[in-house]
Amino acid sequence: MSAMPSIPAIEVQALGKRFGDFAAVSNVSFAVERGEILGFLGPNGAGKSTVIRLLCGLLRPTSGRITVDGIDVGRDPEAVRRRIGYMSQKFSLYSDLSVLENLQFFGGVYGVPRQAIGERIQDALRMAGLAGHADTPVHALAGGWKQRLALGCAILHRPRVLVLDEPTSGVDPLSRRRFWDLIHDLAADGVTVLVSTHHMDEAEYCNRVALIDRGRIVALDTPANIRRRALDGELVEVRGTPLGRLLEALAAYPPVRDAAVFGNAVHALLARAADEAPALAAYLAGRGIGEVAVARIEPTLEDAFVRMIGRQAQGAGGAA
Numbered sequence: 001m002s003a004m005p006s007i008p009a010i011e012v013q014a015l016g017k018r019f020g021d022f023a024a025v026s027n028v029s030f031a032v033e034r035g036e037i038l039g040f041l042g043p044n045g046a047g048k049s050t051v052i053r054l055l056c057g058l059l060r061p062t063s064g065r066i067t068v069d070g071i072d073v074g075r076d077p078e079a080v081r082r083r084i085g086y087m088s089q090k091f092s093l094y095s096d097l098s099v100l101e102n103l104q105f106f107g108g109v110y111g112v113p114r115q116a117i118g119e120r121i122q123d124a125l126r127m128a129g130l131a132g133h134a135d136t137p138v139h140a141l142a143g144g145w146k147q148r149l150a151l152g153c154a155i156l157h158r159p160r161v162l163v164l165d166e167p168t169s170g171v172d173p174l175s176r177r178r179f180w181d182l183i184h185d186l187a188a189d190g191v192t193v194l195v196s197t198h199h200m201d202e203a204e205y206c207n208r209v210a211l212i213d214r215g216r217i218v219a220l221d222t223p224a225n226i227r228r229r230a231l232d233g234e235l236v237e238v239r240g241t242p243l244g245r246l247l248e249a250l251a252a253y254p255p256v257r258d259a260a261v262f263g264n265a266v267h268a269l270l271a272r273a274a275d276e277a278p279a280l281a282a283y284l285a286g287r288g289i290g291e292v293a294v295a296r297i298e299p300t301l302e303d304a305f306v307r308m309i310g311r312q313a314q315g316a317g318g319a320a
């Protein structure tokens, strides 16, 4: 990102984690630059949360090494935790307490100096759009507000590294947009962000994305490069009924390199869409498939993901 010659904000080398015989994380390596937003993308069970817990010093790795700001997590987990703001997958606000009481509580947990806490809380309330709601009990807040409050709590100690584990799951699209605006503001101030998601559209807001499957990083690049590289050809969206027979016919047609269902259409990969699409439509009509429509489309990260790991990310239906 910047031309800073300094050490990366996060560096992970050959990280492995076994639970008994099961390898949840295998040989994971990556580095995140200061002010960069790195997205973790992958289906449920891929190992995203495990890498995040290892990074925060909440789990001990079986192998490998992690540094945050050059500090070894294994050697000094306390020092690392002081530098990290962490929102866990089920972020833990106290629903019986008010907005203000939650902020005061987490300020204490994170050791925010007494003389700074008042101003930090005001900043957090402003950032979260909760000014005027300090006395509202958290259980009365809508999901998007809780999420912004949780972020406010996680940054009270002004961490240089922010680690967010699926912060937007179960939150409405408008609140998600707003949340991402906050993340970009923080990154612009030099905060390094590692965020996991299974919303493909959100991965597009990241500087780089790590696709994670079965405990391994299968791709790590900018969203644009991943989209481009994963697909050796051009993509068309094919509509027709019935959908099942459409998919079968496309998979059996030699010019089609790959075909997968997206919503109520099929995405088919061709070497050259302009040459092959008209013949494709005629072929499908000849196979008794009705209402055929073929249109060239730009690949999304979801397309790249399906091509690379052979299935869709769970819960990614919002992107379809």
Ligand SMILES: Nc1ncnc2c1ncn2[C@@H]1O[C@H](COP(=O)(O)OP(=O)(O)O)[C@@H](O)[C@H]1O
Pocket (backbone or CB within 6 Å): 019, 024, 042, 043, 044, 045, 046, 047, 048, 049, 050, 051
């Ligand atoms: N404490 C644990 N003990 C045993 N298995 C675990 C434990 N934590 C996670 N796993 C397993 O490791 C795999 C990765 O889990 P997780 O990191 O939570 O995936 P993700 O966050 O990508 O959904 C899953 O198969 C999960 O069941």
Ligand SMILES: [Mg+2]
Pocket (backbone or CB within 6 Å): 048, 049, 050, 089, 165, 166
């Ligand atoms: Mg998880």
